[in-house]
Each structure stands twice: as C-alpha cells, then as structure tokens.
Amino acid sequence: LMVSVGSTNFDIRSFRLNDEASLNVYHGEFAQRMTETFERDLQSSTPYSYLMWKNRPWSERLSETVLLPIKSQL
Template sequence: TVRSASRASWGPLLEAGAEISEYQPTMFHCKVFTVDGLLVSVGSTNFDNRSFRLNDEANLNIYDAAFAARETAVFEADLKRSRRVTHQAWLDRPLREKALEHLASLLSWQL
C-alpha cells in the first residue's frame, strides 16, 4: 500500500529531526500546505517525480492571510487527532510491519 511504502522511508527523515504525525483513526489523503501565513496550496499533487513529470495533477494557490490563518487552525485541530511517530517507535515497530513496508517499497516507483 501507499502508506506502507511511505513508512519504509521514514527512518532517515525522523533521524534528521523531521516530525511525522499520523492522523487517527484513518489515513488523511489531502495535500495542503501554508507558507509564511500568507500562501495556501491545496490540490492533488504529491511531492514526487511521478506527480511532477507524469501524472495530471492540479493545485489551487491562494494568497490570503485570513484564509491561511483558517487553514492553519484546521491543521492544528487535525494534529490533535494525530499520533506522533518518534524515531524510536519507528525502529521498534513489529517485524510484520517492517516486512510489509519492504514489499510495498519495491512498488514505490508506481505508487
């Protein structure tokens, strides 16, 4: 699955200090980001080569501080329903999960 393939690559990110939180109780597939409290980008684009070079993707970019503030509030509310993944928790995940992640990562170029 996409989620398993993604998890397989989290180690270096977590080790470098990235913060990863998983929305509970299920996957949250939206792509939204804010920049400097002014720009909001919402759309279907993943940040990978497949989306940038092959897939037909679209994002809407909104330059509006009030809209960015509302989206930031939504994000912070969603973060409260998320589970933080630490580097140690990622290392300690069950062998079954590690095996599934490895298998899924073999298909990551297609996901």
C-alpha cells in the same frame, strides 16, 4: 499570507505521471482559517517518532521488503 492547497506530492511519479493540482491562495482571512483547521487536525493526530518506526513489527518490515521492487508505483 499565502496558503497552498492541493493534491501534489513531491515525488517523481506525481510530477511526471499523475495529474496533480495545487492552488496558491494569497488571502489573509483564508490563510487564518486554514491555519486553524491545520491546528485542529494536529490536535487529533497521532505522533510517530523515528524510534517507533525503528521498532515497528517484523510484519511491517517484511511487507516493506516485499513491496520494494514496486515502490515507485505505490
């Protein structure tokens, strides 16, 4: 099993400008511990659906529109 742990985001800014790091670990016991941690985090997370996004408040939509010109910097 393999686990990848790190700060890398899959966007142009992260790959070209930011200093990002990831560590790939090939170790069964470590992978199991990370899977358990992920499952615990998943239990305490809040689901967010496309329908919820589509019906988000107008204030969020306005913020998104205002911030659109600097989206790549965020």
